[in-house]
Every structure is written in structure tokens, then in C-alpha cells.
Amino acid sequence: MSTYFHAIPRSGPYDEPPKADREQARLGGSRHVWFDNVNIRSENGTWDYALASELNAETRARLSGARADLCGLSLDRPRIMGILNVTPDSFSDGGDHLSLETAVARARAMAADADILDIGGESTRPGAEEVGIEEEIRRTAPVIEAIRAAGITTPISIDTRKARVAEAALDAGADIVNDVSAFLFDPELANLVAERDVPVCLMHAQGSPETMQADPRYDNVLFDVYDHLEERISAACVSGIRRDRIIVDPGIGFGKTLEHNLSLLRGLSLLHDLGLPILLGASRKRFIGTIGGAEGAKDRMAGSVAVALFAAQQGAQILRVHDTFETRQALALHLAMIGDE
Structure with a gap:
């Protein structure tokens, strides 16, 4: 552009x-x-x-302009997406929710505060190795089925790069696809999203999880991310996906240094020029620990809430977080203090 x-x-x-x-x-x-x-x-x-x-x-x-509703949720105020990883190796909650019972219990707890549940079966932390399709399906589809069987009606997002995994998740009761590769890993995923006519989040990433933190470079990270997202939106529309079904995510921590992350956060409101909802996922990421002095991922809750509130001030419509209760409480106070109804 x-x-x-x-x-x-x-x-x-x-x-x-x-x-x-x-x-x-x-x-x-x-x-x-x-x-x-x-x-x-x-x-x-x-x-x-x-x-x-x-x-x-x-x-x-x-x-x-008003952004299109997401699974019946208006986006005129920030919505909270709760992270539920059913993986053994995610950087923050890996191994915490491996059984159906613990996963459903966590989903039920998050549903009290989150507007959306994001289920992931493959870690995309720096250095993570790819998980096979059948294993990723085994991890995610039964959890989604169990959440629905438990009567939890909160919209569910499947966090995957793979068409077959997304298909199984949608069949199990998921509503949204969240692809960190923006269809570059598996182009068939775009066809599936178009066929099912479901919302999709397209994220910017430089490189794969295995290599993305190996000296990432940009001419100008803010404009480079914008241009990449604009190109992926166009590709999605060519595949038959309706533009009003698309959400964008700048990909904090995915092939970015600490300074890249800060530049994206400071300039986050530029992405409104794409005319689509913005999702911000920075919860518990390493740069928060580096700046805030918290080595352990689970010790980064306070810093994560600070970043979420800053994103809300930039007009981000969806905040993807681990700590749903704390984020909901902080957001309620923030909105009350600035005079929101």
C-alpha cells in the first residue's frame, strides 16, 4: 500500500x-x-x-465503521478470548489441561469471564516442532466435543494451521478458525474456511515456530506487518472468504524482537486502516517478563494485563489472554473510569 x-x-x-x-x-x-x-x-x-x-x-x-459481529458478539467493546492449550509443551500452560476433565473444568471457569475460548493442540512457541495432524486432532476435537457436551455455549476458536484439524474441530462444535500462518502453512485451510463460511483470524508471523526467533529483521516492522496482513486478506478473499469474516493479528512474539513487539504495540491503531477487527495476543510472552522482571511465564500476569489494557486503549477488539478473570476485572475498571456505559 x-x-x-x-x-x-x-x-x-x-x-x-x-x-x-x-x-x-x-x-x-x-x-x-x-x-x-x-x-x-x-x-x-x-x-x-x-x-x-x-x-x-x-x-x-x-x-x-462498526466491525461485523463475531458469533453474535458485538465488537463495539473489547472481547476476551481465553487461551486453553491442550498440549504438553506450550510455553505457559503446557501439560496443565491434558485430560478431558481438567480441560473442561478450565473451559467452564474461563467461560465465566471470557467471550471466546481458543483451543490449541500444537505449541507455536519459539523452537517448537510441528505436531502431526492425527495427533493434533486427537488432542483438540474430543476436548471441544466434551466442552459442548458439558453445556458450555461460549464460542470456540480452534488455534491451528491445518485444514484437517480445523475441519475436525468445526465438526466437534468450534465456531472460529485462528491460523497463526494466515494460510501460508496449509492453503487448503482457506478453502475450508470459505466452504464453512466461518470467521477466521489471520496472524502475521516471520518464519516458522522452529526458526522465527533466529535474528528477525524488518525494514519497518509496523508497515511491514500491515502490508503482509493486507496481502493475506486479499488472498483470503480470492479464496472465497468474505471480508467481514476476517480478523487480523499482528503476531506479537512471532518472529519479533522485544523492540519489534513494542513498536507494534505503540502503533497498533494503524491496523484499523485495514477496516477489520484486531486481535492482540501478548499474554505471558517473554518480552513482558524481560521488561517486568518475571522469568516464569505464570509470573507475568500483571504485565500481561497492562499490555491488554494498552491494546484496549488502541481500540483492539479482541484480547487473547490466559488470565481471563484478572483481565475481565481490570478491563471493567478501565472502561468505568473512562466513562464507558
Whole structure:
């Protein structure tokens, strides 16, 4: 893309009187984040500035328009996606939920606070090895079936790169596909998503889990991630996926250094220029421990909540977290203090 429109987020009551020469706009359809000015990066690399009221109708709609509901959930406020890994080796909760009983118990506990449950059967931590398709199905499909059999109706996302795993999960009761490779690992997954007409999250990653932290480099991480996501959105649409079914994720920690992660977080609101919901998954990741002084992944809850609230201030619509209760509590206080209804 030759021009980027980067809306600068502001939090607070949306109905407070604007300055006489400005017009407010909701950011990504948010009830609690809005903007009245935009930084514009032109094709020659220079920056310009515009008021929201000066944007053309198409650009303004892309930045401020309401995002499509997700499995019946409105996205005018941040939604919490609870992480449930049924793996022996995930970096934070590996081995915690290997039996059906413990997995269903955790799902039930998270459903009290989370809007979506994200089930994963393959670790994508740095250095992780690929899991075979049949093994990944064995880990995930029975858990999803058991969650549904237990009467838990919370929307379920299957975190996988593989079409056959996603198919088994959808058949078992999942509603959403979350692909960290954005269809680059298994192109057949795009065809499945199109055929089933289900929502899908496309994430940016540089390299595979085995190699992604081996000296990642970017010209400009924020714009490089934006361009990659824009290209993957186009590819998804060519495959027959409806644009309003797509969610984007900048892929914090997936082929990024600490500074790359911070740059993406600081500039997260640029991704609203794609006109789609933003998912942010930074929970318990290493950069939080490095900055916050927490070596163990499970000791990074406080830092993870801080990042989640910062993402909410940037207008992110979905917060993917391990600590659902703590994030829900913090988010409720945050929204109350900035005047959200």
C-alpha cells in the first residue's frame, strides 16, 4: 500500500464536545476509543496530518465503521478470548489441561469471564516442532466435543494451521478458525474456511515456530506487518472468504524482537486502516517478563494485563489472554473510569 492512514486513539466519553474545528469518530466502531486526527504516511515516505472531518467518506468509514459481529458478539467493546492449550509443551500452560476433565473444568471457569475460548493442540512457541495432524486432532476435537457436551455455549476458536484439524474441530462444535500462518502453512485451510463460511483470524508471523526467533529483521516492522496482513486478506478473499469474516493479528512474539513487539504495540491503531477487527495476543510472552522482571511465564500476569489494557486503549477488539478473570476485572475498571456505559 502506498498510503497509510494512522488514526491517533483517544479514550474518554465519546459524547464530550469536540473542538469547534474538529469532528470525532469512533475508532474501529469502538464505544470507548475515538479519534479526531490522523497521521498520513504518503508513498514517498513523508508524513502529513489531517482532521477526521477532512477524510473522504471511504477512508473515514474504514477507520471508524462498526466491525461485523463475531458469533453474535458485538465488537463495539473489547472481547476476551481465553487461551486453553491442550498440549504438553506450550510455553505457559503446557501439560496443565491434558485430560478431558481438567480441560473442561478450565473451559467452564474461563467461560465465566471470557467471550471466546481458543483451543490449541500444537505449541507455536519459539523452537517448537510441528505436531502431526492425527495427533493434533486427537488432542483438540474430543476436548471441544466434551466442552459442548458439558453445556458450555461460549464460542470456540480452534488455534491451528491445518485444514484437517480445523475441519475436525468445526465438526466437534468450534465456531472460529485462528491460523497463526494466515494460510501460508496449509492453503487448503482457506478453502475450508470459505466452504464453512466461518470467521477466521489471520496472524502475521516471520518464519516458522522452529526458526522465527533466529535474528528477525524488518525494514519497518509496523508497515511491514500491515502490508503482509493486507496481502493475506486479499488472498483470503480470492479464496472465497468474505471480508467481514476476517480478523487480523499482528503476531506479537512471532518472529519479533522485544523492540519489534513494542513498536507494534505503540502503533497498533494503524491496523484499523485495514477496516477489520484486531486481535492482540501478548499474554505471558517473554518480552513482558524481560521488561517486568518475571522469568516464569505464570509470573507475568500483571504485565500481561497492562499490555491488554494498552491494546484496549488502541481500540483492539479482541484480547487473547490466559488470565481471563484478572483481565475481565481490570478491563471493567478501565472502561468505568473512562466513562464507558
